[in-house]
Amino acid sequence: MRFFDRLADRIETADSVVSVGLDPDPDRLPDAVRDADLPRWQFNRRIIDATHEHAACYKPNAAFYEDPDGWRALRETIAYAHGKDVPVLLDAKRGDIGNTARQYARALDDNHGPAADAITVNPFLGRDSLEPFLQRAEKGVFVLGRTSNPGGEDLQDLELASGETLYERVVHLADLWNRNGNVGLVVGATNPDELESIRELVPDIPFLVPGVGAQGGDAEAAVEHGLADGVGLVNSSRGIIFAGEDAATRGGRGDAGDAFFDAAGQSAKQLKQRLNQFR
Numbered sequence: 001m002r003f004f005d006r007l008a009d010r011i012e013t014a015d016s017v018v019s020v021g022l023d024p025d026p027d028r029l030p031d032a033v034r035d036a037d038l039p040r041w042q043f044n045r046r047i048i049d050a051t052h053e054h055a056a057c058y059k060p061n062a063a064f065y066e067d068p069d070g071w072r073a074l075r076e077t078i079a080y081a082h083g084k085d086v087p088v089l090l091d092a093k094r095g096d097i098g099n100t101a102r103q104y105a106r107a108l109d110d111n112h113g114p115a116a117d118a119i120t121v122n123p124f125l126g127r128d129s130l131e132p133f134l135q136r137a138e139k140g141v142f143v144l145g146r147t148s149n150p151g152g153e154d155l156q157d158l159e160l161a162s163g164e165t166l167y168e169r170v171v172h173l174a175d176l177w178n179r180n181g182n183v184g185l186v187v188g189a190t191n192p193d194e195l196e197s198i199r200e201l202v203p204d205i206p207f208l209v210p211g212v213g214a215q216g217g218d219a220e221a222a223v224e225h226g227l228a229d230g231v232g233l234v235n236s237s238r239g240i241i242f243a244g245e246d247a248a249t250r251g252g253r254g255d256a257g258d259a260f261f262d263a264a265g266q267s268a269k270q271l272k273q274r275l276n277q278f279r
């Protein structure tokens with residue numbers, strides 16, 4: 001099934017557009033999983049147990065897995081999320097010359113274990129750098145449009161000779177690259193005006209909207225402009241997975257971690273309910 005059809009089904013089943021970011025910072029893992037074999041996998045397993053009812057998608061960021069144990073943890077995590085019937089978007093922000101991109105795109109193939117259903121890509125190198133991803137028609141390809149970080153304006157807001165901004169040009173290209181209907185755009189919740197104007201440019205492309213929660217983005221704008229025909233994702237990572245840090249402190253060392261993971265579940269549920277007010 002094509003990614004955006006699968007995502008639409010999941011959004012309906014879970015009644016949620018929440019993307020739960022799985023960014024397991026090793027310095028912030030609770031005691032309950034620190035001594036486990038593959039702590040990041042044990043952490044993600046318990047986060048998934050606590051949050052899957054409320055998750056439209058899981059979004060592991062590759063930065064948190066780029067070592068041998070990390071790749072194992074990631075593979076287990078993808079398989080486990082699929083076992084709960086939740087799609088996985090690998091946030092890898094890939095983008096390189098065609099020859100290299102062809103290798104990166106193999107991350108979307110099942111050959112070496114279960115693969116992610118979608119990926120984020122960086123459009124800076126242009127068309128051929130994204131082609132290997134785009135041609136995997138069943139997979140979702142989220143192109144960075146207007147990012148949530150403060151420095152995003154340094155390049156993305158530059159005005160071109162044509163009068164459009166660089167991010168508007170990227171949005172236009174993403175629309176052209178969407179011949180398989182598998183392209184999404186990443187637009188940060190910290191830029192509500194850009195969210196609105198980009199939605200006007202591309203009414204039919206679903207957005208991944210990161211930046212609510214820890215980055216303080218605008219949840220209402222994220223929903224109002226992020227969804228295309230009801231399909232899109234609003235991501236929170238630290239705001240969900242580390243919501244239980246205070247609870248863990250109260251539980252003390254040796255605690256089984258239940259309070260920590262319960263808090264993650266509550267946080268995902270609260271975000272779902274908050275976003276649903278605007279759907």
Ligand SMILES: O=C(O)c1cc(=O)[nH]c(=O)n1[C@@H]1O[C@H](COP(=O)(O)O)[C@@H](O)[C@H]1O
Pocket residue numbers: 021023061091120146147148149186187188210211212213214215235236237238239
């Ligand atoms: O592509 C992304 O997901 C992304 C794009 C962007 O503009 N801003 C952004 O924060 N992200 C990612 O979304 C997640 C946000 O994490 P929190 O700030 O903890 O919710 C991280 O994995 C970021 O790398």
